[in-house]
Amino acid sequence: MSTLPFLITLALCVAALFFLRQWHRHRRHAGVALRPALFSGILLTGGLWVAGIDMGWQRAPFMWLGILSMVALFYVILVNLRQTSEPGA
Amino acid sequence: MQRDTTRKYYALYSWVGAVTAILLFIIAFTGAMSVFGRGELQVWSNESIRGLDNIDLPAIELLLKEHAAQVDPAYHDHVQVIFPGPHAGNTLAMIFEKEVEAPQGGHIHEAIWLGFDPETLELIERHEGEINELFLNRPSNMSDFLITFHGDLHLGSPLGLILTGLLGLTLFASVITGVVIHPKILKELFSLRPWRSLRLLFTDTHKVLGVWGLLFHGTIGFTGAYLGLTAAVLIPAGAFVSFGGDQEKLIATFLPEIEPVMTGAPAEMHLTRPLLDLQAEHDSVIVGSAIYHGWGDEGAVVAFSALGGSSLSGETHEYSAATGEPIQHYSGFGRLQGVTKYLLDAMVPLHYGNFGGFWVKLTWFVLGLGTALVSVSGMMIWLERRAYSSEGSLSAAQYHWIGKFTAGCCTGVVVATLSLFHAQLLLSVPAAQMGQALGTVFFGTWALATCWALLRPNAYLGTRELLFIGGLIAMTVAPVNGLMTGDWFISTLRQGHWITAGVDLALLASGILMILAARAIPGQRPLRERSSRAEQVVRNEALNSDYTEGATP
Numbered sequence: 001m002s003t004l005p006f007l008i009t010l011a012l013c014v015a016a017l018f019f020l021r022q023w024h025r026h027r028r029h030a031g032v033a034l035r036p037a038l039f040s041g042i043l044l045t046g047g048l049w050v051a052g053i054d055m056g057w058q059r060a061p062f063m064w065l066g067i068l069s070m071v072a073l074f075y076v077i078l079v080n081l082r083q084t085s086e087p088g089a
Numbered sequence: 090m091q092r093d094t095t096r097k098y099y100a101l102y103s104w105v106g107a108v109t110a111i112l113l114f115i116i117a118f119t120g121a122m123s124v125f126g127r128g129e130l131q132v133w134s135n136e137s138i139r140g141l142d143n144i145d146l147p148a149i150e151l152l153l154k155e156h157a158a159q160v161d162p163a164y165h166d167h168v169q170v171i172f173p174g175p176h177a178g179n180t181l182a183m184i185f186e187k188e189v190e191a192p193q194g195g196h197i198h199e200a201i202w203l204g205f206d207p208e209t210l211e212l213i214e215r216h217e218g219e220i221n222e223l224f225l226n227r228p229s230n231m232s233d234f235l236i237t238f239h240g241d242l243h244l245g246s247p248l249g250l251i252l253t254g255l256l257g258l259t260l261f262a263s264v265i266t267g268v269v270i271h272p273k274i275l276k277e278l279f280s281l282r283p284w285r286s287l288r289l290l291f292t293d294t295h296k297v298l299g300v301w302g303l304l305f306h307g308t309i310g311f312t313g314a315y316l317g318l319t320a321a322v323l324i325p326a327g328a329f330v331s332f333g334g335d336q337e338k339l340i341a342t343f344l345p346e347i348e349p350v351m352t353g354a355p356a357e358m359h360l361t362r363p364l365l366d367l368q369a370e371h372d373s374v375i376v377g378s379a380i381y382h383g384w385g386d387e388g389a390v391v392a393f394s395a396l397g398g399s400s401l402s403g404e405t406h407e408y409s410a411a412t413g414e415p416i417q418h419y420s421g422f423g424r425l426q427g428v429t430k431y432l433l434d435a436m437v438p439l440h441y442g443n444f445g446g447f448w449v450k451l452t453w454f455v456l457g458l459g460t461a462l463v464s465v466s467g468m469m470i471w472l473e474r475r476a477y478s479s480e481g482s483l484s485a486a487q488y489h490w491i492g493k494f495t496a497g498c499c500t501g502v503v504v505a506t507l508s509l510f511h512a513q514l515l516l517s518v519p520a521a522q523m524g525q526a527l528g529t530v531f532f533g534t535w536a537l538a539t540c541w542a543l544l545r546p547n548a549y550l551g552t553r554e555l556l557f558i559g560g561l562i563a564m565t566v567a568p569v570n571g572l573m574t575g576d577w578f579i580s581t582l583r584q585g586h587w588i589t590a591g592v593d594l595a596l597l598a599s600g601i602l603m604i605l606a607a608r609a610i611p612g613q614r615p616l617r618e619r620s621s622r623a624e625q626v627v628r629n630e631a632l633n634s635d636y637t638e639g640a641t642p
Contacts, residue, residue: 006448021279056399059444065304066442066452072301073459080281 001063005054009047009064013071016043021079044068095270102266103471109259110468114461114499116256119239120309121457122506124442124450126236128175133592134230134513135179136574137207140586144172148210149181150360156183157358157384160201163187165384167198170360172377173207175588179230180213181205186220195337202227228520231509234527240316243528247321254317260310260460267299274300287615288473295466298459305456306463312440345424347407349383349390356387356411363391363408366415373397374404387411401444402434465499490543493551497542498535500555503603505535507562510596514566514573547613556607564600567593 022036047067051060122130132138153170164185171182186200202223204214216223229237241249268274278300281293299306328336358381368374374395383389389410398404400420407416422433438444442453472495475481476488483491512530516523538558542551570593571577581590 001445001448003448024279055445058399058401062401062439063445063449063452066449066456069302069305069459070452070455073298073455076279076281076297076301079279081283 001051001055005050006067008050009067010071012043012047012050013068014075016040016047016068017072017075019043021075095272098266099270102263102270103467105259105266106263106464106467107471109256110464110471111495111498112252112256113260113464114468115502116239116242116253116313117309117457117461117464118499118502119235119506120313121454121461123236123239124453124457126232126239127441127443128450129447129588129592130232130235131179131230132175132588134232136576138173138175138179139576139581139589140584141173141207144174144181144207145210146361146364152205152210153183153360154358156203157185160185161187162385164199164201168381168384170379172379174375174377179207179228181207181210184220184223195335226521229524229527231513231527234509234524234531235506238531247325250317250321252317254314254319254321257310257313257315257317260464261307261314262310264299264303264307264310268303271296271300288470288477291466291469291473295463295470298463298466302456302459302463306460308439309457309460312436315436316440343422343425347380347382347390347392349386350388351383352387354387355385356389358384358389358391358410359413360391362413363410363415364393366413367393367395367406367408370415371395371398371406381410384410390416396443397446400434401438403438465495468495489547492548493543493545494539496548496552497539497555500552500559501535501538501542504538504555504559504562505531507559507566507596508534510566511562511569514569549610549614550612553607553610553612556603556610560600560603560607562600563596563603566596566600 019036019040023033026032048064051064164187166188167186169184173181183203184200186198188196191197198220200220202216206213281297282289328339332338374397376393376395378394380392391408391410393406396403402420404418404420406418420434422430442449472492476485516526518526545551567578578593
């Protein structure tokens, strides 16, 4: 995978996780949860599309899933570290 | 689901995990490193190919023809060229093979192996013997050592392969039972509570790493089991059932050999023309080797093995060796019918992450470290629950020993792996004995590290000290590399030897991270929970003494 598509897919996955987390918070309230779910879906599809254009559709889904898993691990760790280290957390 | 069933799954999950956690960590960690084995580490380990930008194809073609004319024509059954480079070998190799009937039936492949310096093309080694023996006994380096260790723990086939295959199955089973016993997986998708308590930190880390890497862990487990068990169990069993024990026949059924249409008319063989055509047509492919079938004949075929095409797995590109015209190209199992070919083709690239260049490898490396951490965090939870609460049938002291052993084995294998980099630079032994020397350093360091951890008062201190030592080892690789080979970090950057510079830099960064991690780990279990345990012990003693006093007449 080339560097630029990799970075774009990475950024789209980070943005998707931001909305995915919002959906996760409000998932019991369909009205509130719909918009972040939609946004994250669009961003994730965008990431897959960029990977697919660069690598071909046989290889892209595996790479896309790999990037999403990797980004999610860092995202969850960093977000929680930041939140709990804030005053009053 | 019934509560009893969940409990049974939990018992299975925790015991399978506890029994295999250390081995899984070792396999997963060395696997993560092996992702860079065929490529970056191969280049770093071989001074001769560090600066190799281009190979002189016309000169290699000339050399091939020259040596083909010199060897006995009986050795022209298969003529193979292995190009020097990150995905193939550290020397340019030419192998001339002949098929002979084996006394016990089937065929064996006798070969003449010629090794050339990749830059000067000077003949530096010549070996004769059975082809598999020659491949097994060829000079190795730390990259080969790591890949083999990950594959069979250096126990060989079938024992090592069966063991790693079974560990792959264990990982796969743990993923499935892990999902079943964690009904709140979706709820805890984003929860990580690092500062509340140690046990919660271990539990949350285990869940987050496990859930987000679920597909990766499952894939690695399944493909690992396939790769380990196929060679050791499935092929022999399949051959026994369907081919009267003839494994060669079974393999030929699934992977038919290239059969050139021989005309009997002599023709000049080509290498440069078809290879340049191939590279022009598929600009992203990296060609590792070329095999000629029917050398010297007008109908001869040359098959190039290449990585980096549009398909997930490596591809074979067939060309006419006489005219240089393309014939066909296909993936490893591409000549099979149906979905099977896609499934079988996907096994190796999905396991090693070698299907899309550096960024795929980096992603696989990070996720592979995640797999290693899942197993060790699971073990820590298992120990925490038993050493500091009422679960478990052993004494607290026995659980502490298990904890120290786990710390020594797991952190020790990291230290031992890092020591291989120094060993590769500092050992001056003949190339053929390098593998053995690396083994002595690796297993010696590992054993020392484990003993060190066992002698420390607790697992935390052992882990902390070993991480610190590992950090120092990693940080000193770049200067030692400069001293021993003259490839100082700045000079490698100036010369554009990006891989060598990248490995040095990555090790320096890893060393710094390990030292920071060592500083963050407490020298003993955090006091708050220790005191609660201490209180529990005091409480238990008080209860016992009450009972004893009450029972005494």
